[in-house]
Amino acid sequence: MQYKSVGCPTDSPLLFLRLQENVMSKLRVRFAPSPTGYLHIGGARTALFNFLLARKEQGTFVLRIEDTDVARSTQESVDAILQAMDWLGMACDEGPVYQSDRFDLYRAKIQQLVTEGKAYRCYCTAEELEQKRELALTQGRKPKYDGTCRQRQATIENQPYVVRFKAPQEGATTFNDRIKGDITFQNEELDDLILQRTDSTPTYNFVVVVDDAEMKINLVLRGDDHINNTPRQIMLYEALGYPVPEFAHVPMILGADKSRLSKRHGATSVMAYRDMGYLPEALVNYLVRLGWSHGDQEIFSMEELINLFSLENVGKSASVFNPEKLLWLNSHYIKTGHPARLAVLLCEHLKQEGIEVSPGPELEAIVVALQDRSKTLVEMAQQAQCFFGTEVQFDETAAAKFLTRDIGEIFETLFAALEACHDWKEEVLDEVFKGVLQATGLKFGKLAQPARVALTGSTNGPSICVIMEILGREKTLARLQGAVARLCD
RNA sequence: GUCCCUAUCGUCUAGCCCGGCCUAGGACACCGCCCUUUCACGGCGGCGACGGGGGUUCGAAUCCCCCUGGGGACGCCA
Secondary structure, eight states, X not given: OXXXXXXXXXXXXXXXXXXXXXXXXXXXXXXXXXXXXXXXXXXXXXXXXXXXXXXXXXXXXXXXXXXXXXXXXXXXXXXXXXXXXXXXTOOOSEEEEEGGGGXXXXXXXXXXHHHTTSEEEEOOOXXXXXXXXXXXXXXXXXXXXXXXXXXXXXXXXTOOOEEEEOOOOSSEEEEEETTTEEEEEEGGGOOOOEEEOTTSOBOHHHHHHHHHHHTTOOEEEEEGGGGGGHHHHHHHHHHHTOOOOEEEEEOOEEOTTSSBOOGGGSOOBHHHHHHTTOOHHHHHHHHHHTTBOOTXXXXXXXXXXXXXXXXXXXXXXXXXXXXXXXXXXXXXXXXHSOHHHHHHHHHHHHHHTTOOOTTSOOHHHHHHHHGGGOSSHHHHHHHHGGGSSSSOOOOHHHHHHHSBGGGHHHHHHHHHHHHTOOSOOHHHHHHHHHHHHHHHTOOHHHHHHHHHHHHHSSSOSSOHHHHHHHXXXXXXXXXXXXXXXXXXX
């Protein structure tokens, strides 16, 4: 008799079981920003760790917008966050899911807890609580809720209230953090947190649990400023009858003075780095190395990261944001980047600087000439500026030093030689240039530097023949002539 | 104040879990030399750390305890 099992995709029931188990344990992680501003460097790293892990484990990366604070959440912020994640190359598999669309779900869950006697109405006013908190703090006590309404039996009609969770007061809550190890809190340290505000909207600690559970998130990977929330959330998982996920808390990013990274320390917005001429791969590479390592390796492509990233190699302690190292990585990626791609990006920055690109030289050639000299695209755009326009912006000290009358005759010789050259390529120009050196008996530098100033206005830049090639025959000759006209003593 | 986390060069880190291979490795930054038509790039070299005190051990950066430093949380923010 032929073996046919129902709904079994393979001939082996055992293998099927294993497959199913595999599907069940598939990693599901999420990034859950609140849309009250741009995507922060710290948030980006958290998102990156989640993204990397999901890709590596072939799991699912969910994006959830935590907008329960209706007053402070904006669509612009959502767009900004989405744009930044896209720029960094982190696509989510599910979402964005908006919590503001799920208020009915939260309300039902709160009702469930109230019905089961696991939550209660609290009529204390915000002002009263504030006073009690301050008093406790000045008396050196822990400023936790005193439980005034916890034992109240009757409900008071027509009086505003919040819903509080009736938290277990005895025992301890322990969880095994994937990064930090075992962490234990005494339950007496925790108070009855608010689940629902006076305006009937749910609060963060509650919705985060409901959503993570409902979305079947099995690893909560987030900043370690959430460690203190974790025991309360575990209690909520248990009260709601949900399985408790695993947790992994990544250490914070600090500023140079070891305080929490903020605007005081420089740009903290991901997109600000794009505007400052940074490449996304540089930021990704920098961010991932902040807290994670793979031996002595410094340079990682996204593909490598997906293969190599693991929680085991994430450090436990906070790290300081070091703009210099990010800059070095950026210069690395500019040096090794594809000129065609960089040209497109450079073009945007040139436009930003108000430079007319259309009648100018090949951008790719400029990129190649400047790749080794630019740490950012903004820098590159500034250095590229001298190839555009008709007027040369002279650095006065350079002009005074190199554009002197005694060079006039030599420039005439150079001009004549260049004018006779019709194959306008670097190698050919190099021959022409050397010919002039021979004719005049000058050393390379004695001619190259004045010529560089004449053509670009500055003493710095790429090889003189590369400059001439990029500039083109007409512009080179015109600028040389222009320089002769302004020679001084 | 209470609770939680944490501790290797100025910074990011390797090594720690499974003590000896560590005279503590790499990277950024800084300094010097070389290369060089300039500026860069690059190459070579230098500076530079196991927070302190107790244990355990023949032996501790590595294991244990205390202290100290740093960070976080203590919201009707997330």
